[in-house]
Amino acid sequence: MTSAPRDPTRQPGLPHRFGKVSIIVLGADGRPLSDREVIVEQRAHAFSFGNIGFDFIPVANEETDPPRTAFGGASPERAARIADLWFDLFNMATLPFYWGPFEPQRGRPDTARLHRAAQWFVDHGCQVKGHPLVWHTLTADWLRAMPTDDIEATVRARIRREVADFADVVQTWDAINEAVIMPVFRNEQHRNAITRLAWERGRIATVRLAFEEARATNPGATLLLNDFDMSPAYECLIEGVLEAGIQVDALGLQSHMHQGYWGEEKTLAILERFSRYGLPIHMTETTLVSGDPMPPEIGDLNDYQVSSWPSTPAGEERQADEIVRHYRTLLSHPSVQAITYWGLSDDGAWLGAPSGLVRADGTQKPAYDALRGLVKGEWWLPPTRFRTDDAGRVEVRGFLGDYQLHCAGRTVSFPVATPGEAVTTVRLG
Amino acid sequence: MTSAPRDPTRQPGLPHRFGKVSIIVLGADGRPLSDREVIVEQRAHAFSFGNIGFDFIPVANEETDPPRTAFGGASPERAARIADLWFDLFNMATLPFYWGPFEPQRGRPDTARLHRAAQWFVDHGCQVKGHPLVWHTLTADWLRAMPTDDIEATVRARIRREVADFADVVQTWDAINEAVIMPVFRNEQHRNAITRLAWERGRIATVRLAFEEARATNPGATLLLNDFDMSPAYECLIEGVLEAGIQVDALGLQSHMHQGYWGEEKTLAILERFSRYGLPIHMTETTLVSGDPMPPEIGDLNDYQVSSWPSTPAGEERQADEIVRHYRTLLSHPSVQAITYWGLSDDGAWLGAPSGLVRADGTQKPAYDALRGLVKGEWWLPPTRFRTDDAGRVEVRGFLGDYQLHCAGRTVSFPVATPGEAVTTVRLG
Numbered sequence: 006m007t008s009a010p011r012d013p014t015r016q017p018g019l020p021h022r023f024g025k026v027s028i029i030v031l032g033a034d035g036r037p038l039s040d041r042e043v044i045v046e047q048r049a050h051a052f053s054f055g056n057i058g059f060d061f062i063p064v065a066n067e068e069t070d071p072p073r074t075a076f077g078g079a080s081p082e083r084a085a086r087i088a089d090l091w092f093d094l095f096n097m098a099t100l101p102f103y104w105g106p107f108e109p110q111r112g113r114p115d116t117a118r119l120h121r122a123a124q125w126f127v128d129h130g131c132q133v134k135g136h137p138l139v140w141h142t143l144t145a146d147w148l149r150a151m152p153t154d155d156i157e158a159t160v161r162a163r164i165r166r167e168v169a170d171f172a173d174v175v176q177t178w179d180a181i182n183e184a185v186i187m188p189v190f191r192n193e194q195h196r197n198a199i200t201r202l203a204w205e206r207g208r209i210a211t212v213r214l215a216f217e218e219a220r221a222t223n224p225g226a227t228l229l230l231n232d233f234d235m236s237p238a239y240e241c242l243i244e245g246v247l248e249a250g251i252q253v254d255a256l257g258l259q260s261h262m263h264q265g266y267w268g269e270e271k272t273l274a275i276l277e278r279f280s281r282y283g284l285p286i287h288m289t290e291t292t293l294v295s296g297d298p299m300p301p302e303i304g305d306l307n308d309y310q311v312s313s314w315p316s317t318p319a320g321e322e323r324q325a326d327e328i329v330r331h332y333r334t335l336l337s338h339p340s341v342q343a344i345t346y347w348g349l350s351d352d353g354a355w356l357g358a359p360s361g362l363v364r365a366d367g368t369q370k371p372a373y374d375a376l377r378g379l380v381k382g383e384w385w386l387p388p389t390r391f392r393t394d395d396a397g398r399v400e401v402r403g404f405l406g407d408y409q410l411h412c413a414g415r416t417v418s419f420p421v422a423t424p425g426e427a428v429t430t431v432r433l434g
Numbered sequence: 435m436t437s438a439p440r441d442p443t444r445q446p447g448l449p450h451r452f453g454k455v456s457i458i459v460l461g462a463d464g465r466p467l468s469d470r471e472v473i474v475e476q477r478a479h480a481f482s483f484g485n486i487g488f489d490f491i492p493v494a495n496e497e498t499d500p501p502r503t504a505f506g507g508a509s510p511e512r513a514a515r516i517a518d519l520w521f522d523l524f525n526m527a528t529l530p531f532y533w534g535p536f537e538p539q540r541g542r543p544d545t546a547r548l549h550r551a552a553q554w555f556v557d558h559g560c561q562v563k564g565h566p567l568v569w570h571t572l573t574a575d576w577l578r579a580m581p582t583d584d585i586e587a588t589v590r591a592r593i594r595r596e597v598a599d600f601a602d603v604v605q606t607w608d609a610i611n612e613a614v615i616m617p618v619f620r621n622e623q624h625r626n627a628i629t630r631l632a633w634e635r636g637r638i639a640t641v642r643l644a645f646e647e648a649r650a651t652n653p654g655a656t657l658l659l660n661d662f663d664m665s666p667a668y669e670c671l672i673e674g675v676l677e678a679g680i681q682v683d684a685l686g687l688q689s690h691m692h693q694g695y696w697g698e699e700k701t702l703a704i705l706e707r708f709s710r711y712g713l714p715i716h717m718t719e720t721t722l723v724s725g726d727p728m729p730p731e732i733g734d735l736n737d738y739q740v741s742s743w744p745s746t747p748a749g750e751e752r753q754a755d756e757i758v759r760h761y762r763t764l765l766s767h768p769s770v771q772a773i774t775y776w777g778l779s780d781d782g783a784w785l786g787a788p789s790g791l792v793r794a795d796g797t798q799k800p801a802y803d804a805l806r807g808l809v810k811g812e813w814w815l816p817p818t819r820f821r822t823d824d825a826g827r828v829e830v831r832g833f834l835g836d837y838q839l840h841c842a843g844r845t846v847s848f849p850v851a852t853p854g855e856a857v858t859t860v861r862l863g
Contacts (some may be wrong), residue, residue, distance in 0.1 A: 185666050189707060204710070208670060209677045237614050238667030241637060246676020249637045278618060281633070 006185035021339045022052070022384070024421040025402040026429055030393050030412060034432035037397025044411040046388035048418070050096060050404035052336070054286070054380055055345030058098030058126055060084040060353065061091070065125030066118050074106055079352035086367050091349050094362075094373075094380050098126040099134045099289075099345050100175070102167055103143035111147050116170050134345070136174045136289075137182035137231060138164045141190050141199040142307075148198035153205050156198045157214065164218035168226065177227040179257055179289065181215040184208050185234040185242050192305050207308035208242060209249050216251050231289050233256030233273050242350045243282055256282065257289035261305055261347065263299040263358055266327040272334045287343040288335055295324035296359040296369055309356060314371065316351060316359035325371035326430065328362075332379055346376075435466035442679050443570025447835040451481070451813070453850040454831040455858055459822050459841060473840040475817040475849070479525060480834035481765070482716070483809055484563065484774030487527030489513040489782065490520070494554030495547050501534055506516035508781035515796050520778050523791075523802070523809050527555040527716075528563045528774050529604070531596055532572035540576050545599050552603035563774070564604045565658060565753045566611035567593045568644045570619045571734040577627035582634050586629045588641065593647035595656065606656040608686055608718065610644040614639050614663040614671050621734050636677050637671060640701055645680050651714075660686030660718050672711055685711065686718035690776065692735055692787055695756040701763045708768035716772040717764055724799055725788040738785060745780060745788035745799065754800035757791075761808055775805075 063071035188203035494498035
């Protein structure tokens with residue numbers, strides 16, 4: 006559990022994110038094609054640039070008047086108009102499995118709609134992540150009348166059901182969300198069933214049941230422990246969970262920065278602390294606002310309710326600057342494998358915040374263009390002309406991911422799989 | 435891990451702290467002594483009312499010019515004058531084993547002085563507790579040059595040495611102190627060796643080594659996990675430690691209330707949270723000031739350095755009120771088995787705070803008398819006259835502990851061992 010302090014400014018080129026491949030291009034006859042023009046282009050990132058896909062559930066279901074949701078979301082017409090902007094930047098969609106909204110009446114889960122939404126993202130070439138299998142907030146209120154043993158059995162069954170029903174389209178799950186605060190959560194009129202379960206069984210037992218059931222149902226899934234608590238409390242939970250032998254595939258760190266950008270120093274200190282468990286890190290819930298920040302004294306972000314929270318020109322410039330600095334900082338750390346931004350549009354955004362990269366009217370904020378400048382600019386190889394040398398070789402440096410080479414009407418795929426230098430041979434036809 | 439919320443006002447008599455014993459008094463011939471006057475008196479509490487004994491190390495060693503310590507303490511003359519006040523209220527002494535001051539030069543530990551101090555308390559009928567075996571603050575600076583493996587070996591050896599050297603006089607140890615913050619502690623110019631150990635090995639491994647070595651050396655000792663962090667972080671640590679199979683004998687909760695009295699509601703909420711692990715609770719470090727409270731924005735209490743922090747008449751009245759409320763609240767909870775107050779005198783008090791129950795000049799504050807009103811008043815049976823009935827029986831109700839019965843020049847001992855009613859027979863001569 007050691008790691009040297011990192012300073013992203015010392016790695017401006019993100020060497021661990023890029024590879025250099027010497028490609029030897031062979032003709033159909035197996036002989037090198039020397040001095041030939043080829044086009045090389047990147048097709049995918051070996052990094053998950055995620056965003057929530059909540060807004061697109063009605064779009065994927067071709068609904069014009071969708072049911073109201075507890076978690077907001079853009080109107081279907083507006084969502085449809087920004088879908089291309091979504092797919093231009095993101096390759097992983099988080100879909101909502103909040104138990105209360107997902108199964109408001111026991112036995113009538115919203116499986117069909119969610120599955121169509123997940124399939125829609127898969128059809129667009131995206132991974133889909135389910136969020137979350139166990140959480141106290143937005144849980145089903147009908148659980149509350151049960152004895153704790155029945156709650157446990159019902160939670161276990163719900164996990165198995167969702168993971169099985171979505172096994173063809175969802176390979177990544179937040180197995181449990183916010184377990185640090187789970188047993189002592191008080192920000193509700195009644196203590197909910199999940200809080201009671203975690204209080205009586207303990208956090209680790211609750212974490213274990215979530216991972217146990219999800220793992221048993223889909224052994225290949227990537228299962229996350231996810232939390233907003235960046236204090237030593239989350240470290241203590243992680244250490245206990247790992248000590249208990251629970252197999253965690255990645256650590257989820259939330260970063261809803263409604264109260265202001267963390268800055269590089271804090272971000273790197275957090276990554277330093279949470280990377281020492283040797284697990285991949287997913288930044289699961291990333292928010293930067295383009296308006297006034299929420300006052301620092303608000304403890305639970307849900308407590309901040311304002312009638313209007315406008316996006317401002319100055320705020321939009323700041324957000325653009327911050328999103329570039331934040332993504333650069335995160336990618337500078339080798340443990341980070343995914344970043345999910347929390348909402349493309351201000352339309353229906355969580356807390357009414359101007360947290361989108363696109364305004365409510367569908368126009369792009371500077372932050373959208375700034376992030377695109379990284380994801381489809383600095384960190385992307387567009388179709389680029391090369392000429393093979395005498396040995397039929399071209400050298401391509403690019404962000405790790407999937408690539409295509411086109412030559413004389415033929416196309417072959419190859420990966421840039423590892424940092425550093427590699428040699429590969431492709432044969433046309 | 436369940437417990438009902440508790441309200442001390444509903445248990446004014448602290449029924450779980452008192453027992454009622456029907457004593458049948460027999461003469462030397464084995465026949466009941468009816469209608470006879472007997473005197474019954476309490477001799478000891480079955481509850482640990484503790485205080486630190488730091489001030490009395492020079493007294494026990496008959497030193498007039500003791501070495502200066504890193505943790506303050508009263509002058510020897512002043513300490514000698516308040517020793518009787520100490521023994522009138524307290525039956526458990528915490529002695530300092532802070533590694534840096536205890537062994538400033540490697541291989542020259544302060545064992546002889548500390549052992550004489552411990553023996554002095556034992557000779558006065560007290561238990562002695564050692565504090566702490568592992569802690570980052572005040573650790574030995576000479577450890578810092580070592581590779582981590584050597585630090586670990588040296589820590590293990592130090593634990594075995596102290597627990598063995600004091601096995602005849604110290605049966606209770608804070609095995610490890612403040613492990614929640616240990617790996618991320620930053621309030622020092624250099625990262626110290628214990629912080630490095632906990633960072634590289636993890637908290638649970640560090641907790642394990644502390645308990646493992648202490649347990650192996652003195653299997654009968656009571657070993658505590660102790661922390662100041664009352665947040666869910668400490669719960670997470672405890673859950674991980676228990677899940678890892680480490681046998682913790684009691685949970686230590688610090689309560690340095692330099693920033694103000696917690697109040698009943700917060701205290702009970704904390705006891706509710708930490709009692710659900712089924713372990714005894716020791717309130718290990720209890721402080722209430724008789725002056726202005728420290729400002730709330732101070733994070734690490736050690737950062738508050740003032741030239742003068744006076745005890746005030748209004749503050750002394752408040753402290754007296756608070757100490758009574760606090761001890762009543764703590765004793766109302768069945769899990770609490772010990773309370774250690776942090777310093778009898780203001781003379782040389784930690785942080786220069788007016789936290790003593792006795793002023794620097796040795797006079798008693800109202801808090802001393804108020805606490806005495808509980809410990810040697812409400813919760814104590816002074817020598818009391820009874821008359822046996824026809825069957826030779828007297829009924830004695832008293833705080834759980836050790837008692838004596840005197841009759842016709844003879845004395846017999848008996849315990850009030852359990853709450854509720856019991857019958858015991860004593861034979862004179």
